[in-house]
Amino acid sequence: MALNLSKQDWLLFLGFALVVLTMPITLQPLGAAYPALMQKFCIFGIFALGFNILFGLTGYLSFGHAAFIGIGSYAAVWMFKLLTMNALPAIFFSMIVAGLVAVVIGYVALRRSGIYFSILTLAFAQMFYNLAYSVLTPLTNGETGLQLTLNDPRMLDNMAGAATGGLPRVELFGIGLSGGGYAGFYFCAVILILCFFFAIKIFRSPFGLMLRALKSNQNRMRYTGFNNRPYLLAAFVISGVYAGLAGSLMAVTDPLAGAERMQWTASGEVVLMTILGGAGTLVGPILGAAVIKYFENIFSAFNEQTLHRIFDFLPDSIENPLVSVLSLFVGEGWHLTLGVIFVLIVIFLPGGIMEGFRRLSGLFNRGGGGGKPAVASHPQPAE
Amino acid sequence: MDAILLQILNGLDKGGAYALIALGLTLVFGTLGVVNFAHGALFMMGAFCAVAFNKLLTLQSVTIDPSQTTPWGSPMEVRQPYVEAWLGESGKFLVDYSVPASILLAIPVMLIVGIAMERGLIRHFYKRPHSEQILVTFGLAIVIQEIIKHYFGANPIPQPAPAAFRGTAAVGEMIGLGQGLPYPWWRLIYLAFSLSIIGAVFAFLRFTTYGMVVRAGMRDRETVGLLGINIERRFTVVFGIAAVVAGVAGVMYTPILPPDYHIGMEFLVLSFVVVVVGGMGSLGGAVLAGFLLGILQSFASMNEVKAIIPGIDQIIIYLVAVVVLLTLPRGLMGRAGVMEE
Numbered sequence: 001m002a003l004n005l006s007k008q009d010w011l012l013f014l015g016f017a018l019v020v021l022t023m024p025i026t027l028q029p030l031g032a033a034y035p036a037l038m039q040k041f042c043i044f045g046i047f048a049l050g051f052n053i054l055f056g057l058t059g060y061l062s063f064g065h066a067a068f069i070g071i072g073s074y075a076a077v078w079m080f081k082l083l084t085m086n087a088l089p090a091i092f093f094s095m096i097v098a099g100l101v102a103v104v105i106g107y108v109a110l111r112r113s114g115i116y117f118s119i120l121t122l123a124f125a126q127m128f129y130n131l132a133y134s135v136l137t138p139l140t141n142g143e144t145g146l147q148l149t150l151n152d153p154r155m156l157d158n159m160a161g162a163a164t165g166g167l168p169r170v171e172l173f174g175i176g177l178s179g180g181g182y183a184g185f186y187f188c189a190v191i192l193i194l195c196f197f198f199a200i201k202i203f204r205s206p207f208g209l210m211l212r213a214l215k216s217n218q219n220r221m222r223y224t225g226f227n228n229r230p231y232l233l234a235a236f237v238i239s240g241v242y243a244g245l246a247g248s249l250m251a252v253t254d255p256l257a258g259a260e261r262m263q264w265t266a267s268g269e270v271v272l273m274t275i276l277g278g279a280g281t282l283v284g285p286i287l288g289a290a291v292i293k294y295f296e297n298i299f300s301a302f303n304e305q306t307l308h309r310i311f312d313f314l315p316d317s318i319e320n321p322l323v324s325v326l327s328l329f330v331g332e333g334w335h336l337t338l339g340v341i342f343v344l345i346v347i348f349l350p351g352g353i354m355e356g357f358r359r360l361s362g363l364f365n366r367g368g369g370g371g372k373p374a375v376a377s378h379p380q381p382a383e
Numbered sequence: 384m385d386a387i388l389l390q391i392l393n394g395l396d397k398g399g400a401y402a403l404i405a406l407g408l409t410l411v412f413g414t415l416g417v418v419n420f421a422h423g424a425l426f427m428m429g430a431f432c433a434v435a436f437n438k439l440l441t442l443q444s445v446t447i448d449p450s451q452t453t454p455w456g457s458p459m460e461v462r463q464p465y466v467e468a469w470l471g472e473s474g475k476f477l478v479d480y481s482v483p484a485s486i487l488l489a490i491p492v493m494l495i496v497g498i499a500m501e502r503g504l505i506r507h508f509y510k511r512p513h514s515e516q517i518l519v520t521f522g523l524a525i526v527i528q529e530i531i532k533h534y535f536g537a538n539p540i541p542q543p544a545p546a547a548f549r550g551t552a553a554v555g556e557m558i559g560l561g562q563g564l565p566y567p568w569w570r571l572i573y574l575a576f577s578l579s580i581i582g583a584v585f586a587f588l589r590f591t592t593y594g595m596v597v598r599a600g601m602r603d604r605e606t607v608g609l610l611g612i613n614i615e616r617r618f619t620v621v622f623g624i625a626a627v628v629a630g631v632a633g634v635m636y637t638p639i640l641p642p643d644y645h646i647g648m649e650f651l652v653l654s655f656v657v658v659v660v661g662g663m664g665s666l667g668g669a670v671l672a673g674f675l676l677g678i679l680q681s682f683a684s685m686n687e688v689k690a691i692i693p694g695i696d697q698i699i700i701y702l703v704a705v706v707v708l709l710t711l712p713r714g715l716m717g718r719a720g721v722m723e724e
Contacts, residue, residue, distance in 0.1 A: 119655055134697050328529075328533055342522035343522035
């Protein structure tokens with residue numbers, strides 16, 4: 001593949017890579033610089049990035065993308081069980097399986113558009129979710145979830161004679177990836193950067209332009225003699241493969257796959273991330289994923305005691321009501337915060353955080369005219 | 384034969400709930416053109432009206448009666464609901480009938496909630512794309528869910544049906560088949576209830592002037608507006624009615640399925656499938672598809688069927704939706720020009 005990116009895109013890409021790789025340092029002050037959380041940033045970043053290729057570029061709102069996450073996870077764990085604990089075959093296998101499933105679902109669902117497409121994708125995802133608990137239990141191990149066991153075949157590993165006591169860890173040529181270490185984070189980070197590179201390529205390619213054209217006016221595209229379906233299907237499959245990859249990374253960092261990853265709320269979550277960050281922008285969805293996962297982590301750790309400690313300086317008559325109101329929004333109730341933010345974003349800032357940046361920068365240099373580039377040049381995946 | 388009849392009853396029952404929610408969804412979509420993902424949350428709120436009403440009625444005084452002792456020797460605590468202390472026998476009756484009685488609470492509450500929701504939020508989304516409507520109502524549903532969860536907890540709260548309807552009815556004798564065919568009373572009540580609500584909504588739309596104007600507005604709101612009718616206000620009322628329908632459906636469903644905070648979402652997903660199968664914007668289609676899918680689902684969960692196609696009970700509704708959408712682009716009874724491309 002030719003690497004002919006424009007200078008601006010190279011800057012964006014290098015800046016992005018730098019920010020991602022230095023997260024362990026830059027996130028220190030935010031208290032988010034531990035690998036397990038940063039891994040999540042990367043994994044959900046990949047998921048949202050892929051979702052954005054479909055939703056952001058073509059405008060097709062899929063409500064069933066979590067199915068690919070689940071399929072990716074299951075495929076990866078099966079690879080660990082059957083072949084080897086090396087992460088690479090598992091990842092490739094997951095991408096292939098997710099891609100094949102995406103071809104089938106996309107072929108059917110893309111025959112309709114608008115809300116019908118949303119419902120069709122939702123229907124498929126729910127089918128997978130329900131079947132994972134019933135008929136597919138031999139493959140998915142039902143409610144327990146698919147786990148590694150001591151007597152898995154692991155053919156390649158056993159041929160190499162790498163039998164050890166205890167459950168093996170997922171590794172990349174000897175480096176342990178599972179269990180929340182820095183190796184796992186850097187592995188995910190490098191893959192996120194690669195995915196980001198491909199996303200830039202897609203956004204800037206004639207193919208990406210075609211997808212945008214489909215978003216703005218399908219009929220006109222058809223009249224100019226294009227067959228829309230293959231382009232849409234390609235976008236759907238690409239985003240499915242991204243989701244499968246994200247699912248396999250979940251399995252790499254924690255070799256366990258459960259069907260709850262496929263529940264439709266999980267599909268809703270990725271929509272949320274994409275919208276929050278800014279659909280149709282390059283870094284927006286990753287930003288949205290990181291913001292949501294960060295707040296999930298911070299807010300759900302709060303409880304009433306911490307709140308009382310924070311507002312200790314206030315007189316009791318103010319402190320107690322304030323804490324009881326705020327406690328609605330933290331801990332168990334952080335979803336409420338999420339819902340409120342979500343509603344506010346859709347009402348006031350449909351373009352997400354990225355549009356907020358653009359408006360802010362528009363305020364500062366009014367003289368420059370309104371034509372700002374679609375992508376801000378300061379990607380900060382974990383603001 | 385018995386088994387088949389039983390499944391039809393089961394299906395009609397479940398279908399009644401689907402149809403009621405789908406009816407509200409379609410009403411909102413047909414009038415306001417808004418895809419309301421918070422409709423399931425309204426169903427859930429209705430169910431929790433029943434829970435709250437029941438809690439209110441069973442608020443009880445605890446007195447220690449020194450003349451009695453428990454088997455363990457400590458003084459006996461006597462609990463008596465205030466309602467019973469104040470109203471005596473009729474209080475007891477009221478507690479027993481708390482679920483149907485809470486409809487009286489649910490109607491004003493849901494009407495207010497519905498109108499507030501339409502005026503406060505959904506009004507601003509008429510002209511926005513459908514995806515944004517879906518997203519904002521989805522966010523709103525999360526908010527409602529979490530508030531309910533905060534006050535009522537995450538566990539399902541069982542609600543008893545009135546004692547008189549707790550047993551089973553011998554349906555077979557009623558329809559002259561002779562045999563027993565036992566079926567829970569409350570489910571029969573629910574079926575009758577959902578049919579009458581559906582009938583009431585249709586009658587309202589068909590036989591009242593108000594309903595006629597609303598129907599005219601569904602076809603062409605601008606012309607109706609030009610005739611000097613404040614169609615927006617009528618649509619707000621229609622949204623309120625849809626909220627009430629979802630709410631009372633939730634109230635009456637509580638003895639069948641103990642409500643928890645995400646019961647609405649589960650019903651919403653299915654009801655959306657129902658609406659789409661019935662045809663967006665078609666009220667009759669929504670009701671028909673609701674009952675049809677309910678019956679199909681209960682047939683698919685028969686052991687005989689599951690033995691032939693394992694797992695079919697889990698996916699039948701979605702499978703039907705996929706087939707219908709691919710073969711009948713407008714659903715079963717959709718009108719031309721509604722939500723096409």
